[in-house]
Amino acid sequence: MGNKNIKINSPMKLIIYKYFALLLLTVTLFSSCKKIFDLPDEKDYMSNNVNFSNKILEPIIGRTNLIGGFNSDNSTNPITFEIVNVRFGDGKPVSDLFTTAPTYVWTAPYTGLEKSLAEIEAKRKIETHPIFEIRSSGEFILWPSATNQILKPRPTDSTNFSQDTRFFDVKVKNTGGERLIRDFQIRPFRERPYEPSNDFNAYTGLPAPDPNFPFDQKRRDYIRPYLNNVIGATSSLNLVSNNEKKDAVVYIRPLTSGGNGHSLRIVVLGTDSLPIDPKFFNETVWDKMIHGFNIQKTDKYVQYDVAYPIPLVEIPTSYARGGSRAKAELSYSRLGFGGTRTVGSFGVDFAIYKAGDWEIVFHFKNENPKFANE
Structure with missing residues (x-):
C-alpha cells in the first residue's frame, strides 16, 4: 500500500518550529508581564454619562407606578442600582418611603381569557415589598400597596417647597466602577382610586x-x-x-x-x-x-x-x-x-x-x- 508516514521536508519543518516557538514565547511573555507589572483582569465599562431622563417623580399613591428613563450610555451589563441618601429638602430623615406592605405580584401572564376569579387569582400571589423600589432595569416602582396613611401625599395647597419634598440619590454600579446620580425628587399625589x-x-x-x-x-x-x-x-x-x-x-x-x-x-x-x-x-x-x-x-x-x-x-x-x-x-x-x-x-x-x-x-x-x- 505504500508508506503511511507523512514526510515533511526541511523548509516546512523550519516554519512549523518557528511558529510554535513564537507562540510559546508570546504566552510566556504575557504571563511574565502580568506577574511583573501586576496587570488587572479586564473590567466592564462604566460610562461617565449614565443618567435618567426624569429626576422628578410624581406617582399617584394607590396604584402601580412604573417610571423609567435610565440611559446606560453603552455601559456594560449587569448594572446594579441602589437608592441612597434619602432625605427631605431641609435635611429631615425620610422614614415612610420604604415601608414594607403586601402587594400582588403576577406569576403568570394575564390574557383576558380567564374564565373565573379562581383562574385569575392562580396567576398572582402576594409578596411583601418596600412600597418604593428601583428595579434591576433601572425602573422605579411605587407599588399599589402604598396608601395616603403610609406615604404622606404632597401638600394640599399644591406647593412644592423643598421641606415637603423627598430627595434621594441613586448609586449605579458594575465591575467597571460606580456613579452617583444626585438629587432625585419624589412628589406623590394622593390616592385617586x-x-x-x-x-x-x-x-x-x-x-x-x-x-x-x-x-x-x-x-x-x-x-x-x-x-x-x-x-x-x-x-x-x-x-x-x-x-x-x-x-x-x-x-x-x-x-x-x-x-x-x-x-x-x-x-x-x-x-x-x-x-x-x-x-x-x-x-x-x-x-x-x-x-x-x-x-x-x-x-x-x-x-x-x-x-x-x-x-x-x-x-x-x-x-x-x-x-x-x-x-x-x-x-x-x-x-x-x-x-x-x-x-x-x-x-x-x-x-x-x-x-x-x-x-x-x-x-x-x-x-x-x-x-x-x-
Whole structure:
C-alpha cells in the first residue's frame, strides 16, 4: 500500500518550529508581564454619562407606578442600582418611603381569557415589598400597596417647597466602577382610586369645582359620559354632556350595600334619581362588557364579581382595548322615523384601582333617554 508516514521536508519543518516557538514565547511573555507589572483582569465599562431622563417623580399613591428613563450610555451589563441618601429638602430623615406592605405580584401572564376569579387569582400571589423600589432595569416602582396613611401625599395647597419634598440619590454600579446620580425628587399625589377623576381635586381629595364657575362652592365638576345618538324623551333632541350642559353625568363610587368584597355594579338613574330597568338597554352585551363573573341582573342594576384593579393589567384585551381603561357601554335600539331601526349608546372608559365593592352610575339629570318608537 505504500508508506503511511507523512514526510515533511526541511523548509516546512523550519516554519512549523518557528511558529510554535513564537507562540510559546508570546504566552510566556504575557504571563511574565502580568506577574511583573501586576496587570488587572479586564473590567466592564462604566460610562461617565449614565443618567435618567426624569429626576422628578410624581406617582399617584394607590396604584402601580412604573417610571423609567435610565440611559446606560453603552455601559456594560449587569448594572446594579441602589437608592441612597434619602432625605427631605431641609435635611429631615425620610422614614415612610420604604415601608414594607403586601402587594400582588403576577406569576403568570394575564390574557383576558380567564374564565373565573379562581383562574385569575392562580396567576398572582402576594409578596411583601418596600412600597418604593428601583428595579434591576433601572425602573422605579411605587407599588399599589402604598396608601395616603403610609406615604404622606404632597401638600394640599399644591406647593412644592423643598421641606415637603423627598430627595434621594441613586448609586449605579458594575465591575467597571460606580456613579452617583444626585438629587432625585419624589412628589406623590394622593390616592385617586378611579379614573376619570376630574370630579375631585387631585391635591385635596375634595370635590372639584365646576370648571365654568371655579369659585362657586355650590357647584362641582362631574365625570361626563360619551353619548351617541341618545335622544331626549321630552325634547326629542340629542342629549349632551360637556362643560356647558350636563344632561348626563357619571358617578364612580363605593357600593354601600349588596356587595361581596369584589363586586362591580352598573346602574342607570333617571331624572327622578330612581333606577331605570336594564332591560331597556336591549343592545347591551353584558357578558362581554366587563371581565366579570356570576352576573346578577335585576330590574335595578347589573352586577359582576370582579378582580381588582380594573383593568388588571395595562395590556389590550377584549375588555380593555386601549390597555389602560376598561369600558362600560350601554346601548339600545328603537324604531325611528320611516321605520328604520336606530341605536343609541352611552358609556365611560374607566379604571378602578382600589379593591372592594364599587358601582358605576349613569345619571340622566335633565331628560331620560327616549326608548319608545316613533
